[in-house]
Amino acid sequence: MNTHRIRRQVVEELYEETLLLADEARATFDMRSRETVEPGTEPARIALSIEGLRTTTRLMNLLAWLLNQRAFFAGELTPAQVRMSGKLSQDRPSDPVQMDRLQPVVRALVRESERLYARAERLDTQLQREGDEGPAKTLQSRLASTFEQQ
Known part of the structure; x- marks a missing residue:
């Protein structure tokens, strides 16, 4: 199996997992389905809002990046266009307190x-x-590191 096909498969699997998780996140963080706030639960509700926003933003950024990758593999974007669309943005990790x-x-x-x-x-x-x-330089680097380890 060539590298291109493997990457395409990895992107497809990530895309499917992300879509499923995005749907689960939508249901989990949907504040409309929550009953009125009981006394003492306001910090938990705020934490749910904060981490819900972080999580959904993370998943939407990931989906946008994956859609660009899928467009590339489908031949809809050139390598230069995919590079111009940008690197995956840096993630903002969850807040341990929340x-x-x-x-x-x-x-x-x-x-x-x-x-x-x-x-x-x-x-x-x-x-x-x-x-x-470039692919040739990458292959040379990988071969060199493999032989160094032995």
């Missing part, structure tokens, strides 16, 4: 969004590095 106020299931959803974003960041870094060096 996370402590959330229910475990909500914390797990936030952590899953961070995990998916970290996977995409690694892929983006690799793609950026290869774009700077």
Whole structure:
């Protein structure tokens, strides 16, 4: 299997996982479905709002980046156009204080969004590095590092 096909498959899998998680996040952070705030729960509601905004922003940034990657693999964007569309923006991690106020299931959803974003960041870094060096230089670097390890 060539590198191009592997990357395409990774992007497709990330895209599917992100879509599913975005739908779950939408349902989890939909404040309209919450009943009126009970006394003493205001900090938890604020934490839900803060982390909900961070999580949905993270997922929307990730989806936008993945859609550009998919357009490239579909032949709709050139390598130069994909590079111009930009690197994946740096993620803003969750706030530990706010996370402590959330229910475990909500914390797990936030952590899953961070995990998916970290996977995409690694892929983006690799793609950026290869774009700077070109495929031949990248292969030479990988071969050199493999032989150095032995």
